[in-house]
Amino acid sequence: DVKVTQSSRYLVKRTGEKVFLECVQDMDHENMFWYRQDPGLGLRLIYFSYDVKMKEKGDIPEGYSVSREKKERFSLILESASTNQTSMYLCASSSTDPLWLFFGEGSRLTVL
Amino acid sequence: QKEVEQDPGPLSVPEGAIVSLNCTYSNSAFQYFMWYRQYSRKGPELLMYTYSSGNKEDGRFTAQVDKSSKYISLFIRDSQPSDSATYLCAMSANSGGSNYKLTFGKGTLLTVNP
Secondary structure, eight states, X not given: OOOEEESOSEEEEOTTOOEEEEEEESSOOSEEEEEEEETTTEXXXXXXXXXXXXXXXXXXXXXXXXXXXXXXXXXXXXXSOOGGGOEEEEEEEEOSSTTSOEEOOOEEEEEO | OOSEEEXXXXXXXXXXXXXXXXXXXXXXXXXXXXXXXXXXXXXXXXXXXXXXXXXXXXXXXXXXXXXXXXEEEEEESSOOGGGOEEEEEEEESOSXXXXXXXXXXXXXXXXXXX
16 A cells, blocks of 8 residues: 655744644655645645656745655755735645556645 | 546445446546545545546446546446445646646435445
């Protein structure tokens, strides 16, 4: 079974803190994604990566950056967390068919 | 007009009912259509995947695409309490390359009551 593991299920941070969300997949997938999910807004793509050290902006990249130094790991970074970044963050990966996404269980971030 | 519209519900049905979940879309370039199921406090998982128009059946689930009407449906027969979840439609014009984009509906919350 494909497993996408997100390092933290629940985080509470303060405004201005730097936040790292880690995601690891164990199926040698080329593509990895970060989404955020908010009530009434659905799933929105923040960034994705189709290869090591490659990244592409999604629909809402502002305030976020990403890092992919190894194929299995994709990190989302909030340089200076703000309250409007309180959300559920979902990592996903996919192989040759980029539309078949395997999601992690999510990281619920609260910024106070 | 939003690219993908999905009734958020909530939808509550008795066990054994036939459930119909729907999405409409505006982008005529969409060719790939998916349904994801998301249980509470979990990530979404792919349920059905269809290309272009037509029907696809998998057990109690049937996905239907009508490109002429820009309308897709997911039917659940003999619904079970374990089907209680949020159902997200998703679609894309491309299936590969670095410039593909998957567009999600906002999800419909379904509850099946025993």
